[in-house]
Amino acid sequence: RILERYGMTETGMSCSNPLHGDRRAGSVGPPLPGVEVRIMGEDGEELPRGDIGALEVKGEHVFKGYWKLPEKTASEFKGDWFITGDMATLSEDGYVSIVGRGKDLIISGGLNIYPKEIEDVLNDQDGVVESAVVGVPHPDFGEGIVAVLVGDQALDMAGLESACREKLAGFKVPRRWVQLQALPRNTMGKVQKNLLRDDYATSFS
CATH class of the missing domain: 3.30.300.30 (ANL, C-terminal domain)
Structure with a gap:
């Protein structure tokens, strides 16, 4: 059986369908313990559950920045929130579904x-x-x-x-x-x- 998960170099693993529990096809599951996620609109405001927007991630697992690239680092963080570049939705019960890359x-x-x-x-x-x-x-x-x-x-x-x-x-x-x-x-x-x-x-x- 496939266990859909979500991660990236800058964050490691952030979300996962449970090994024992409700696995949902097309979803990467809820955030792992210690991980926070939010879906943001073009106006910089957090979107309601179910709306498509920019996925941001927060937690101790997020890297501190790009080596010797302070401008790139600054452009991809909002405070402690890392801008993943992915578009996603968040269900009412906290399951994340990736829609695609924002640049696409x-x-x-x-x-x-x-x-x-x-x-x-x-x-x-x-x-x-x-x-x-x-x-x-x-x-x-x-x-x-x-x-x-x-x-x-x-x-x-x-x-x-x-x-x-x-x-x-x-x-x-x-x-x-x-x-x-x-x-x-x-x-x-x-x-x-x-x-x-x-x-x-x-x-x-």
């Missing part, structure tokens, strides 16, 4: 779009091995949505678009579709969405 947020036509929501739909479709959704410049909407997919065969892009229209609001449906042999990854195995944004930056120009 797409703003199209003034509306916030979280790539993970679209990727979850795409990854459930037959033939799709994995997907990455990115926002690139769009002359009318600020950003347009590009879906980059890896499949075990030639993918039916029209069918994938129809599936998205069935499950997502219209403004969340990708406008450009690309199939690759593999997604670009760094040495840690993370998908390099910055490279995809660069590669398809002129999709709507």
